[in-house]
Amino acid sequence: MSLFTRILFVLLGLFITLNWGLIMSGIIRKIIARLSMRRGIKVVQPYINLIKNFSIRSQLTHGVMFYLGPVFRLSGGVGVFLFMPMIYGSIYWTNFSFTGDLILISYFLFFGMLGMALGAGEGGHPYSAIGIGRGLAQFTAIEVPMTLAIISIAIQYNSLSITEIVAAQQGGIMNWTMVTNPFATIAAMLAFLGMMGHSPFNVVMAPQENPIGPPTEYHGTFLGVLQTNRAILHVVEAVLFMNLFFGGATNWGILILKTFLIYFYTVFVGMVFPRFRVDQSIPWFFKIPLVFGILAIVLLII
Amino acid sequence: MSDKKDIHEDKFLAPENRKHVVIGPDGEEIHVDPLNDYFCTDMPKVEKPYKGVMEKFLNWARAESLWVLAFGTGCGSIELPPLFSPRFDAYRFGVAMRPTPRQSGVLIISGYLAVKTLKRAIRSYEQMQNPKYVIALGSCTINGGMYWDSYNTINRLDHYLPVDVYIAGCMPRPEAVLAGFMKLKERIKKGDAEGANEYVEKLDWYKANQKKIIKDWNMPDYNW
Numbered sequence: 001m002s003l004f005t006r007i008l009f010v011l012l013g014l015f016i017t018l019n020w021g022l023i024m025s026g027i028i029r030k031i032i033a034r035l036s037m038r039r040g041i042k043v044v045q046p047y048i049n050l051i052k053n054f055s056i057r058s059q060l061t062h063g064v065m066f067y068l069g070p071v072f073r074l075s076g077g078v079g080v081f082l083f084m085p086m087i088y089g090s091i092y093w094t095n096f097s098f099t100g101d102l103i104l105i106s107y108f109l110f111f112g113m114l115g116m117a118l119g120a121g122e123g124g125h126p127y128s129a130i131g132i133g134r135g136l137a138q139f140t141a142i143e144v145p146m147t148l149a150i151i152s153i154a155i156q157y158n159s160l161s162i163t164e165i166v167a168a169q170q171g172g173i174m175n176w177t178m179v180t181n182p183f184a185t186i187a188a189m190l191a192f193l194g195m196m197g198h199s200p201f202n203v204v205m206a207p208q209e210n211p212i213g214p215p216t217e218y219h220g221t222f223l224g225v226l227q228t229n230r231a232i233l234h235v236v237e238a239v240l241f242m243n244l245f246f247g248g249a250t251n252w253g254i255l256i257l258k259t260f261l262i263y264f265y266t267v268f269v270g271m272v273f274p275r276f277r278v279d280q281s282i283p284w285f286f287k288i289p290l291v292f293g294i295l296a297i298v299l300l301i302i
Numbered sequence: 303m304s305d306k307k308d309i310h311e312d313k314f315l316a317p318e319n320r321k322h323v324v325i326g327p328d329g330e331e332i333h334v335d336p337l338n339d340y341f342c343t344d345m346p347k348v349e350k351p352y353k354g355v356m357e358k359f360l361n362w363a364r365a366e367s368l369w370v371l372a373f374g375t376g377c378g379s380i381e382l383p384p385l386f387s388p389r390f391d392a393y394r395f396g397v398a399m400r401p402t403p404r405q406s407g408v409l410i411i412s413g414y415l416a417v418k419t420l421k422r423a424i425r426s427y428e429q430m431q432n433p434k435y436v437i438a439l440g441s442c443t444i445n446g447g448m449y450w451d452s453y454n455t456i457n458r459l460d461h462y463l464p465v466d467v468y469i470a471g472c473m474p475r476p477e478a479v480l481a482g483f484m485k486l487k488e489r490i491k492k493g494d495a496e497g498a499n500e501y502v503e504k505l506d507w508y509k510a511n512q513k514k515i516i517k518d519w520n521m522p523d524y525n526w
Binding site for chain 2: 039
C-alpha cells in the first residue's frame with residue numbers, strides 16, 4: 001500500500017472516528033435524558049453545537065499560548081488516533097501503529113492536557129487556573145494505576161505493540177486480558193473512569209463548582225476545536241482500552257459496539273455516584289486502583 | 303471624554319485600578335495604569351453577516367443551539383431552573399445553560415434590574431461574543447412593572463441593552479419562557495436578531511444611557 005493511500009485511509013478513519021464520537025455523545029445524552037424522564041436533546045445536537053461554535057463572528061485572544069492550547073489538545077487527540085491500530089487484522093485501519101506505540105500513546109494522552117494547561121493559563125481566568133490545578137493533579141493520580149496496568153500487560157504479553165497485544169487475545173473471550181489478567185483490567189478500568197471525566201471525577205470541569213474549569217475563556221472556534229477533540233479522544237481512548245483488555249475489534253461494527261459499551265460504563269458509573277472533591281478523588285486513585293495495579297504486577301512476577 | 307468625567311471616574315475607581323507604581327525585585331520602578339494595561343481598550347466592530355444560503359444555514363444552527371448564560375436577576379431567576387427539569391425540558395429545543403459568558407449566546411434578564419445589577423448585566427453582555435441575544439423576562443423589564451417608581455431599579459431594559467424578545471407577565475410561567483425561546487428562534491432564523499450589531503452601531507447612545515444610571519462607572523467603556 002502506497003503512503004498516499006495510507007494517509008487517505010487515516011483521514012477517512014479520523015472522519016469516521018469524529019462522527020462516531022459526536023453521535024455517541026448524542027446517544028449517551030439521550031439515554032441520560034430518558035433515564036431522568038426527559039425527552040432530551042436531539043441525537044444530532046453535538047453537530048449543531050459544533051456548527052454554531054464555528055459560526056461565532058467575533059473572537060478574542062489572550063496571547064499566542066491561548067491560541068495554541070486547543071491546537072495542542074487537538075493534536076493530542078489526533079496523535080493518539082494516528083498511532084492506534086483501530087481494526088485488528090486489517091491493513092487499511094492500522095494507521096501508523098508500530099512496535100512501541102503503547103508508550104507513545106500513553107504519552108499523547110497526557111500531552112493534550114499539558115498544552116491545554118498552558119493555553120488556559122494564559123486566559124488568565126482564576127477558575128481556569130483552579131481547573132488546571134485540579135485537572136493535572138487528578139490526571140497524575142490517574143496515570144499511576146494506568147501505568148501499572150500497562151506495565152503488567154507489557155510483562156504478560158512481552159510486548160509494547162498494541163497490535164501484538166490484540167493478536168494475543170484472539171480466539172474467544174477466554175483469551176481476553178479481562179480474563180487472563182483481571183487485576184490489571186480492574187486497575188485500568190478504574191483509572192479510565194477518571195480519564196473520561198464523568199461524574200465521580202468531573203470536578204475539573206464541573207459547571208457548579210468552577211465554571212467551567214480550563215475552558216472558561218474559550219469560545220467560538222476555540223471551543224469548537226476542543227469539542228472536536230473531545231469527540232475524537234473519547235472514541236480513541238475507548239478503542240485503546242478495547243485493544244488492551246477486551247480483545248480488540250476485527251471490523252467497524254464490533255469496534256462501535258465495544259467502544260459504546262466501554263464509554264457507557266463510565267457514564268453509568270457517573271449517573272450512579274455523586275461527584276468527588278479533588279482531595280477525595282486523588283487519595284481514592286492512590287488507594288483502590290493503585291492496589292489493584294500493584295497486585296497485577298506482583299501476581300504476574302510470582 | 304471631558305476633564306470633568308475623568309475626575310468623576312477617578313473618584314469611584316477601585317484602588318487596585320488606579321495608576322500606581324510597583325517596585326520590582328531589583329528596585330526598578332514599574333508604572334502601572336491598570337485601565338490601559340490590563341484591559342482591552344478597543345471598541346467592538348460591526349460583524350457583517352454572510353449572505354444567502356450560508357447565513358441561513360448558520361442561523362439555523364445558532365437558533366437550534368441556544369446557550370443561555372446562567373445569570374439571574376430578580377424573581378425570574380427562580381423560574382429558569384424548572385425549564386431544565388423533566389416537566390419542561392428545554393434541552394429538547396437545543397437550549398442549554400452555560401456558566402461562562404464567553405460561551406453563551408443568550409442573556410436572560412429575568413426580572414427587575416437593580417442599578418447595581420445593571421452594571422454586572424452590561425459586563426456580562428459585553429463579554430459575550432457576537433451573535434448574542436437578550437431575552438427580557440417579566441413586566442419589570444418592559445416598563446418597570448411593580449417597581450416602576452422604585453429609586454433603585456431601571457424601568458426600560460431597551461434603553462440599556464438591545465432586547466430581542468420580551469416575555470410579559472409577573473412572573474411568566476416556564477411555558478411562557480419556552481414560547482419566548484421559540485419566538486427567539488424564529489427571529490434568528492429570519493435573520494432579524496442582530497442585536498449585537500445594533501448595540502455596536504448605537505454604542506454611544508447605549509453608553510450615555512448606561513452612564514446616566516451607573517454613577518460609579520469604574521470600568522473600561524467596553525468590557526471585552
